[in-house]
Amino acid sequence: MLKDVLNDLLNDLRVTAVRDLAWLLLSPDLLRPQPPAGALATPFATPDEFDATVAWLRALDAAPQPLLQHLAAIRMSRVGRYAERLLGWFLEQGPAARLIAAGVQLRRDGITLGECDFLLQTRQGVRLHWELAMKCYLHAGAGRGQLADFVGPNLKDRLDLKRAHLLNHQLPISARDEFASTGYAGSWIPQMFVKGWLFYRHAQTPPECAELDPAHGRGWWVTSSEWLDFARTHASWWRPLPRLEWLAPRRIEQRVEQGIEQQTDADGDRTVVDAETLAGQITLLRGPVTVVALADDAAGDLVERSRGFIVPDDWPEQAQRHARL
Structure with a gap:
């Protein structure tokens, strides 16, 4: 309910x-x-x-x-x-x-x-x-x-x-x-x-954990070298997600008739981009970056389809060491 x-x-x-x-x-x-x-x-x-x-x-x-x-x-x-x-x-x-x-x-x-x-x-x-x-x-x-x-x-x-x-x-x-x-x-x-x-690694089956609510919010993560192959088959439009936007799924209003690059969220200060543009922005990635995949809804706005992290290629090994500390 x-x-x-x-x-x-x-x-x-x-x-x-x-x-x-x-x-x-x-x-x-x-x-x-x-x-x-x-x-x-x-x-x-x-x-x-x-x-x-x-x-x-x-x-x-x-x-x-x-x-x-x-x-x-x-x-x-x-x-x-x-x-x-x-x-x-x-x-x-x-x-x-x-x-x-x-x-x-x-x-x-x-x-x-x-x-x-x-x-x-x-x-x-x-x-x-x-x-x-x-x-x-x-x-x-x-x-x-x-x-x-x-x-x-x-x-x-x-x-x-x-x-x-x-x-x-x-x-x-x-x-x-x-x-x-x-x-x-x-x-x-x-x-x-x-x-x-x-967030669970893309293409891996999430393990069960007795302490977790099974209905918890879920996302994915991929490495920077995996990003483009993943993104091209997942969504057309993407948006970086700052920490203060980690709560509810995002909705982005269509403020103009033409040009996806001119679409902004309710605060009017962040554009959406395609996967290749985002890949260029994270070329020098030093830490995990949160992004959302976007799709059109019935009203013509862009709504969040999923969210995830792009992590540096060496991050998974570091994370596994941290999990075993």
Whole structure:
């Protein structure tokens, strides 16, 4: 049901930030529940709250200026920070749970022991502690299906390490005795809010992994030397995908009648290109680059068909070493 509703919304919503918020609220989690500590967060506690959230998102798309001003109030370069601002806006303004505090730091003797992402209370009176993560990992396990085989594009992160940090450090923060010193004493139910995409090597069968939600967002990755052969049989038009655009599938409006090179997204500042042009742009590729494949929809706009990473030719070997650390 959630998948169908999300697809319908993404077909209708036009404002990028609202699309991203809808995806954040309704897309599948990356992880299955991790008992006993790793319960999953849900933005709505009842069917009525779910329906109200969908209606609220449609209304926000029609009048998005307050959300856009909220996002523009601080400079953001990290996709995790962008997701925090979106989720915080929903908890402040949306029709479901209400935000009590965000970014609550736990300190002792001048040392920061950790930070709680969100404290909130449902309309039924349940007090929740949410830890948010928005992550993208590439599978580098050569057929294995363990969380350690999913590595960050920059090889500074791994999904198993992120899960361990969530379960063993972030989620227990609100239950520590010292947490009363923050001014938010009491009993909080910890839940993890983990969204994102996992990318698998093109033409290889994705392995099963018991800890992952089977419905998680999926993409592909290819090496730079594989790129042109892959791209020519996959899509006609491509677009680089900056980190702040890693959430919802992209939609690019057709702003002019002629010339694909003049088509831009809603912000008007990024063009789409063919595979050969993109290959020329990444000739000196030093790290993984995220791209989206685009196709025409019924309205004549370009919509995301799939997304993936182009990685340097030596990246797979480095990634496999990182997965085995």
